[in-house]
Amino acid sequence: MTTIIIVIAVIAIVAGLISKMSKKGSSGKKKSSESPDSESSGPKLRNPNHAKKAQALVEKAIKMSPEMGVGSVKLYRPPPEPELFIGRKEIFKDVVSRTGKPPVMISFSGHAGTGKTTLAIMMIKKFASQFSGDQVFMDMRGSDPKAPSPVEIMGRIITRFKPNQTLPTDTKALAKLYRTTLKKQKGILILDNSAGPKQIKPLIPPPSWLLIVTSVKPVKIPGFVSIALDSLDFLDSHNMLTRLCPKLSHAIKEISKICKDVPIALELIGKLFAINATMDPEYFANKLRDVKKGLGHGDNETLATGIEAALKYSYTLLPDKAAVVLRKLTVFPGSFSAKAEAFVCEDTDNLSLIGLVQYGLVQTNENTDRFSLHDLVRKFVKPLISGGEQGMAERRLATEFMNALETAQQLSVKGGKAQIKGMMYFDQELDNIKAGQEWAQKNCSKDTDAAKICSAYTENGAELIVKRLQPADTIRWFEAALSAAQQLGDKEAERMHLLNLGPEYNRLNQPQRALEFMERALSLCKKTGDTQGEKTALRHLGVACMALKNYKRAIEFLEQDLKFTQAAGEKSEETDILEKLGEANNQIGDFQKAVDFGDQALEMAKQKDDKLKQVDLLNMLGETCLGLEEMEKALDYFENGLDLAQRTKGGHPLETQITKKLSELAVKSGDMEKALIYLENGLLSVRKQKDVQGEGSLLIQLGNTHQENNENDQAAIYFEDALELSKKIGNRQLEGEALWKICLGLGIQEKLLEASERANEVLKIYEEIKHPDSMAVRTQIRKWGETSTMADNEISPD
Secondary structure (H helix, E strand, O other): OHHHHHHHHHHHHHHHHHHHHHHHOOOOOOOHHHOOOOOOOOOOOOOHHHHHHHHHHHHHHOOOOOOOOOOOOOOOOOOOOOOOOOOOHHHHHHHHHHOOOOOEEEEEEEOOOOOHHHHHHHHHHHHOOOOOOEEEEEEOOOOOOOOOOHHHHHHHHHHHHOOOOOOOOOHHHHHHHHHHHHHOOOEEEEEEEEOOHHHHHHHOOOOOEEEEEEEOOOOOOOOEEEEEEOOOOHHHHHHHHHHHOHHHHHHHHHHHHHOOOOHHHHHHHHHHHHHOOOOOHHHHHHHHHHHHHHOOOOOOOOHHHHHHHHHHHHHHOOOHHHHHHHHHHHHOOOOEOHHHHHHHOOOHHHHHHHHHHHHOOOEEEOOOOEEEOOHHHHHHHHHHOOHHHHHHHHHHHHHHHHHHHHHHHHHHOOOHHHHHHHHHHHHHOHHHHHHHHHHHHHHOOOOHHHHHHHHHHHHHHHHHHHHHOOHHHHHHHHHHHHHHHHHHOOHHHHHHHHHHHHHHHHHOOOHHHHHHHHHHHHHHHHHHOOHHHHHHHHHHHHHHHHHOOOHHHHHHHHHHHHHHHHHHOOHHHHHHHHHHHHHHHHHOOOHHHHHHHHHHHHHHHHHOOOHHHHHHHHHHHHHHHHHOOOHHHHHHHHHHHHHHHHHOOOOOOOHHHHHHHHHHHHHHOOOHHHHHHHHHHHHHHHHHOOOHHHHHHHHHHHHHHHHHOOOHHHHHHHHHHHHHHHHHHOOHHHHHHHHHHHHHHHHHOOOHHHHHHHHHHHHHHHHHHOOOOHHHHHHHHHHHHHHHHHHHHHHOOO
């Protein structure tokens, strides 16, 4: 209902503004005398073949499936090879001669418009046999101040392969998931239009992938084969124009010179003449020369001069309506569909889009059925858009992608293939959705319709937003929506936004803020009789209080939540609440209650055959029984938990922790042999599962146990194994810990000089990773030094 109201309101506003604009004109509008084709219906497509091709591209792109108006989504596919590719033979030879076995990383740098992206696309065929598999093309938007961060790009690549994946909030966990995801795949990854090393380094894929990067500045990262591109040589430049428009004939040399032999300028001018083929070539060239002179560069001409002259001449010859559409296209931050262009730019039947494709001013990707503006086109056109044009286009964009978000949400809740389709549709339009939300947020305080749109963005897609965006971004969206709902006096929406905000603050590990929002939400839910909302608020109030270590208050909220959940018969949620109640009671020392709640949850987990949950609960119950000093019960819970963890496919995160706990209990009881058996069996298990972090932890524990049993030589073997593993997996913390244990062992054996030397390595690592024991290491080094000096003095002759 909200969507319908907003669309109606926007259409009314559109009609009013169009009327005003038709009277006032536009700041970016050209004089009609400048354009031989100034019909308002769109560009005249004089070359029938070119016209048909441009129209076919658009018609293909606007074919949508009947379901929700969403066609087949094709995420991050590279464009096909261009029909016309001239020159660069020496570069192909250079790249092939400088690349061999994986990893292969190639970078193309140079002035915008020199054909870096095209060259990257052409490389796909060259390396397809060596890197067979998937092909992923990411527009890094390096020249855009709002370019996606490496973290965002990681998320997009992960969800391309795993559409239903909820992205971790922790950057390290996300990076690990990114590497794991790509390790299972192979192919070619193109990071197009990158900003520089900071954007590229975190995204370097495993060696099973070919990485190709394009950027304006050279990429100075070790391991890259870096190629700098310049303009074409004059023969290739002439050849390109001849292939584009043979009728230019003897004017080709002059035009190539004006275009500075830059591929994008040559392409624009070639296509422009193909459209205006009845024009005399010399007259055409003279007009282009006049445009270049009008730029006022004088003797300071650069590659940019040729590009700007080509852009200005093309723009000058555009029909007025096509020029308006081109200006409005600058509100799209990246690629867009033909359907979205028609609505946002008010381009009925995409007539102007068809013409702009033919002019070469709009790029197409036939592999994704999407369109985009080259950065140079955007940079040239953006200053020409009037305030009225921009405001209306941004308003329509916000409306279009508010509805797109709702469509994606409706698909995603259906489950199955529809859910995957909805997630992928959201991913495809994410940059546009963000732009629409940003406009609504920016304008909601002064515009009622913008406030409605701002509120509707999170009403329409809260679940998708949470799954795809980082908590800091979702919070910004939800807080903007809350402010908009309060401005509109929409209590229902206000309650919904409050309920969304609490969980996100919990996810961001800011429980105090979560508590504040959830208390407000709880109050509103009680007033309006929203029992489902009340249950949600109680759940997240419990979570926030647990994080704040206010366990008594957490128990109050969780017990109320438990009543609602049991009344609704929601068994899965009941298990989680019982587990949390067990944890909270354990923390306040009410161990018997903790065991009661834990046992109830364990029984429910067994009924559902949820082995992962059973291991969690057995571990919790073991810890609780330790509090009750019921050692036998604790051992029973821990041993059952360990057995189940080891039998669980893929292992369990708590397996290493439980193994170490059982070993520690055996040591306390004086049974060193049993302690070592636990650890050795645990080591075999984690090695079988290839859990290198668990392996490192158990190697250290084995060393500690042997050391405690005065078996220093055996302890040293395990510590050395841990040190070797740490270097292999690049874990600096494990490396420092293993090396420090070795140093302490050397100290026990009174090998103080060797202990001090190796301890200095430990100190360097600990200071690098900001380890809290840095000072203790430094103190011990000093003590060993003093002891060594005293010993030397005692044995030295008088």
